[in-house]
Amino acid sequence: MPASDARAPIGPVRLHDYYRSSAAYRVRIALALKGVAYDRVAVDLLTGEQHDPAYLALNPQGLVPLLEIDGLRLNQSLAIMDYLDARVPKPRFVSTDPATRSRQLAMALMIACDIHPINNSRVLGYLKDELSADDAARSAWISHWVQAGFAALEVMAAEQASPYLGGEAPGIADICLVPQMYNARRFEVALDDFPTLVRIDAALTALAPFAAAHPDCFAPG
Incomplete structure (x- = not known):
């Protein structure tokens, strides 16, 4: 971070994440865009490390990501991005113009609240283990909700005719889009x-910060 930026994050910065978690993927992109260096702590969701008492002491919700920064422990990817936007002002993830800000947040929330949660590993596990949904049923579930959300998002994206969902530069909605497209x-x-x-x-x-955050860069083994 530039030495002249008095609001630059105070280290150490530590990200607890799982390489294929969409929410953690968002935070890796956000940190890369802001130029914030961090140490990564892998939390294996498949083996249940998120439920270990030591991790729950850091994040009682037992989810990833968790970002340790400025002596704080922050959870929830959009809240983390909001903190980073306030702490490291450039580049901005959300516009200061009220109308543009509302549109950007709406697109981000369509992904982060309406698409992603009902297709994440916890929900898919419940469908399998508790409701006896087979592979075909779970695939149909995923496709239905992703396509329903993307249909509305496609209209909004096409209407604004800009390079990115955020406009002329990537923003919070773009940070949410890339992991969801990866999952799709x-x-x-x-x-x-x-x-x-x-x-x-x-x-x-194709942009370096997004490429550097890709799950393939963090896959175990």
Whole structure:
């Protein structure tokens, strides 16, 4: 961070994450965009490390990500991005213009609140273990909710005719989009009806901060 920026984060900065977690992926992108260096602590969601007493003492919700910064322990990816925007003002994730800010947050929340939560590992595990949903049923569930959310997002993205969801530069909605597109492809969700989102995703993933945060860079082994 520039030495002249008195509001630069105070180290050490430590990110507890799982490499394929969409929410953690968002925070890795956000930290890279802000130029904030951090130490990474892997939390294996598949083996249940998020439920270990030591981790629950840090994050009682037992989820990732958790960001330790400025002597604080921050959870929830959008709240973390909001903190980073206040602490490290450039580049901004959310506009200061009220109308633009509302639109950017709406698109981010469509992904982070309406698409992602009902397709994450906890929900898919419940569908399998408690409701006896087989692989085909779970795949149909994922595709339905991703495509329903993307259909609305595609319209909003096409209307504004800008390089990114955030406008001329990536913003909070773009940070949410890339991990969700990664998940859509991982679960083989058809994306033919969303050409604007595919175009924006391709432009974003070509940018160094987004590429550096990709799950493949952090896969175990």
